[in-house]
Amino acid sequence: MTRWIARRWARLLIVTLGLILCQFVLYGSALVGRTLLLPLDLLALSNVYLPATAEYASVAPGNPTFSDILFEYEMNRRFAATEFRAGRLPLWNPGAYTGVPFANFAKYSPFLLLYYLFDAPWTLAWIQLLTALVAGLGAYAFFREGPRLSFWPAACVAWCVPLSGFFVLWEGFSLVYAAAWFPWLLYAVERTMRAPRRGGVLLALVTCLLVLSGQIDIGGQALLASGLYALVRLGCLHAIPSDRSRRWRRSFERGSALLAGWGLGLCLAAPHLLPLASYARTGARVASRLAGSEERPPVGLSAVFQFFDPNFLGNARSGSIYFGDGNHLESPAAAYVGALSLFVLVPLAWRDRSRRGWCALFTVLTLVALSWDLAIPGLLSLWRAPILSYFSYNRFVFVSGLLLLGLAGIGLESLRRAPGRLLTIGASVAPAVLGVLAIHRLNHWPDPFRALLDGVKQNTVRHHLMGTPEEVDRITRTFQHDTILFVVICAVAILLLVALRLRCQEARVAVGGAIVLELVIFGCGFAPQGRPALYLPPIGPLDSLETADRVLCANCLPPNLNQRFGFRDVRGYDGVDPARLMDLLDLCRDPKIPVPPYGRAQYFVPVVRLTASHEAAVSPILSLANVQVLVFRGTPPASAVTLFHRDDYWAMANPRACPRAFVPARVETVVDAGSRLAKMGNPDFDPRAVAYVETNLDLPGPCSGQATIVDATRPSRLDIHAEMATPGLLVVSDLWDDGWSAEVNGRPAPILRTDHAFRGVILPPGHSDIQMSYRPRSFRDGLFAMIGAVAVTLVWSASALTSKR
Known part of the structure; x- marks a missing residue:
């Protein structure tokens, strides 16, 4: 027994060290404090934060796709940390939307405890490492418990999970905080199937952590996927021949434990869930989504190319651009789990006859998770149904990522066990075809990419990442490099397939390391990092502007960066957008400024004119909202009466503003x-x-x-x-x-x-x-629900510990 325990801990240590090593390769400089895991270069974007002075002239801004990490998440973390350290719960944020419930932020996330403890941005790299450990160890536990993989196959795919497309592309966003618990959720469901009394308690705790940790729509989709998984597993276990009465009793026990576990978990998270639900009902974006508006429409079969090659349409990495629709993070590339896994290991999984049931389950759930990107009829109609339409199903790919790696793990298991010929020559067709297409792209660039390059060269298209010939050349070289890399991966896949066909023992060992190495190469350079000196540096005129009244930054200092200086604003950005305030802002916004539907308050710019006395005049609605000061960038009109003009910033008073x-x-x-x-x-x-x-x-x-x-x-x-x-x-x-x-x-x-x-x-x-x-009633009700759930969980735990397994 002692030897068994020691071996088990040694295996966990190997998995943990592997996860740490892979993450250190991706952002080791941030872990040792040389950089911060924040896109601080975005502060140099035009009219954002850094003044146009010689001190910051050398700062080249990167891809604004990552702006939410800094503009929203970091400012929310700072506010929550300030409130917690002051001994208060951060329930109301006065700095945005003329004051707003601080509900649509995972302020109770256990991952953020380190940030609250030190109130410093260097903790973000360690939080990301902790997230990777949770995801990887959860995947290892699930693959060992569910399909019963042996150690090395389970360890290899567990190392791959935090390196997969969803986790790499969304690194730094709260989406990964929730997705990291999904493997543990499936593990808890599986444990509940096998031991309903004990597993149900674990399911309740994991459900609570899932909901509290990150973005709520990821948590909802994770629960939806776990429910589908549980239904299939219940049916499979119920179909096992046994005494009929006992079979129904066991199925009832399992189903009851599952429902009780999920329900208790939601009740444990009720202090977060109920205020969020109450606030969401007032939101313009939520109402629009429930009414059928689609911010990210389905793609279709063309999404398959990005499943194999995440750089097929470019990427958001430094030195590159994404020339597809939308942005790279929201694209089908987030489903990427490695081309080698898809080419070599996933087909091999079906050769393992003892696990074909698991292969079928993982394949069906993978198709469900990819149904939005692939625009699968029937499922699209289901996702567009009332209530279900709240979720962003292009992000459902975090489910497919785990399950595809599960299939890859079963493929590794079949390599380890089966000595005969496992593959046919036809298995090499897919990598050969895609490799040839990639070679063709080297000489015949995709039309969107060529059109963008031609437009920049002819000055008919403006792109902030390609403003000079040098930047155009760099992005061109990056695209060529990424394409050549994919050709190499296809060639390696063919070589591995041939070697496995010839029963080469070394190839069976190499394929496990190759799938990890491919994902490490993919993730390198993706995490946006910045120099600590650029972390929200002081700006003289704004730091000296002390006012308890509202300050509206017109076309500059986007939300929620205004809160760095303690400014209370009418603008904001939290994914909800209070509908009634949006009604008022729409009456006084500048119609010449385009506004995306997701940023009606974020990109709000008012109509401002000068009076005969050269003072600022704005809509009476803004005066009603206590907007006393307006801040601008650039050079003010010569006749304008300004409060200050320094460091590229200038401001005017609103003499007609009402008191608060x-x-x-x-x-x-x-x-x-x-x-x-x-x-x-x-x-x-x-x-x-x-x-x-x-x-x-x-x-x-x-x-x-x-x-x-x-x-x-x-x-x-x-x-x-x-x-x-x-x-x-x-x-x-x-x-x-x-x-x-x-x-x-x-x-x-x-x-x-x-x-x-x-x-x-x-x-x-x-x-x-x-x-x-x-003192919102929703929070009080949530506390009562949590207290009741804690009591039930303790009683259930005591009963489970005293009962026989």
């Missing part, structure tokens, strides 16, 4: 949203003169009063003092949300939805002390 809390002279009830927006979109709209509410109020005559914000230092609380000459409505230009409650002089008071998206509280005459607190 004020009392309008009149209140009008307008129930219809269209009529209300028409009134507010009128250039003559004066927010100080009239406020629009959606319920009938008894406020006789004109209102008069003054309001002063006493304390706004805590994001989830706002203290205001008001002196009212008459009864009136206090308007607070922060986003209305049903999680906010108010007390006036210690007594509860309702918060009215005012001016379509903001807050209002009725005040009596005289002195009033108003306290607004953000």
Whole structure:
């Protein structure tokens, strides 16, 4: 027994060291602190962050595809770390969308504990390493438990999982934090099948970690895939001949344990899930997606080429470009698991007769996961159904990646066990055909690539990555290099197939190392890294701009970079976009600036004009929203009255801006949203003169009063003092949300939805002390659900430990 335990730990150590070594090759400089695992060069993009000064003239920006890692995720991590370290839960973010629930960010992710502990960006590389370890060890455990692979086949494919296309392309994004738990989810399902009492507890814990760790749509798709996997496995186990009554009882126990495990896991994660669901219902992007809008349409059979060659249409690596539709991360290339695995090992898997059931299961689920990219009829209609249409199924490929590597592992197992001829000559046809096509592409470039190059050379197309002849030559050489590399891989595949056909023992050993090496080569240079000196450096005029009012950065400092300077903005970017605020921003945006559907607030640029007194004039809606300062880049008009002009930044004050809390002279009830927006979109709209509410109020005559914000230092609380000459409505230009409650002089008071998206509280005459607190019911309900789930899980665990296996 002691020897068995020692051997087991030694094997785990080998798998772990292999995972660490592979990841160190990809971003070792970040692990030792020489670089940061962030695309800091993107701060040098035009009108983004770094000023156009000599100090930063040598910084060449890379591919903006990775901008979310820095603009969104890093700023959210900084905010969450600040709140946690201050002893508060980060439930409300005042820096975006005039204030917004901080719900669509995995703030409770266990991967982020290291960041919260040190509050430093150097931890990101170690977080990525931890993610790879979780994914790789989970894959090893599943392949050993499910298809019962022996050690070396399971270890080889486990090393490949964090190197596969999805994990490499999405490195640094929260998607991989959730996807890393998917192998453990399948392992927990399998354990529940074999031992329902004990496995169900593990399934609950893994489900909770999956939902808490990363992007919620990846978690949902992982649960969907695990459900399909469980259905098939239940059917297979139920079909095993045995006593009929016992067979039904065992199937019932397994099914009940699975449902209880998933349900308990969701309840354990309820403090995150319920506030997110509540906030998502208010979102414009979510409503658009549920209504049938597709941000990333299906591809079709042409996606197959990128399954084998992720660089078929270029890539997002430094020194290259992606010339396909959309971007490289969202493309079918994310399904890549290595051409050698697909050419050599996946076909071999079907030669293992004892595991053909597993091959069939993995193949069917792989086709389901790839159905969006391949545009498979029937499944497309299913994914477009209500509720299911919320998910982005082009990202479902993280499921196919694991299962294809599972097939590769079974192929390695068949190589290890079967001594006879395993392959036919026909197995070499696929790599030969694709290799010939790649050679043809060296002399006949794809039309999109050639058109882009010709357009840049003729100055008819502008591309920030190909602004000079040197950059064009570099990208051309990179494309040629990637194509030649694929030709070499095809040649290696043919050689391996021939060697295996000839029963060469060395080839059986080499193929395992070759599939890992291919993925390591693919992943090298993909992770965006930057010099620590470029990490959000100080910008003099912005650091010295101290204001508690809102600052709107017009066509510069994109969200959420404004929060680096503590600016509260009307813009934001979180994947939800509060619908009512979007209605208001659409009334005052510059129509000449194109806006993608996913970035209505992110790319918001207002109409700004100069008055006769050379001051800034903006829409009354922005004045209502407390936009006191407007920040620009470049050179201001000669006659403009500016607050400062330094380091390529300049700013103007908005003299018509309302205070964050004020009392309008009149209140009008307008129930219809269209009529209300028409009134507010009128250039003559004066927010100080009239406020629009959606319920009938008894406020006789004109209102008069003054309001002063006493304390706004805590994001989830706002203290205001008001002196009212008459009864009136206090308007607070922060986003209305049903999680906010108010007390006036210690007594509860309702918060009215005012001016379509903001807050209002009725005040009596005289002195009033108003306290607004953000305590969402969804979070409280989530806590109660979690406490109940913890109790049930503890009881279940105790019962499982005391019962016989």
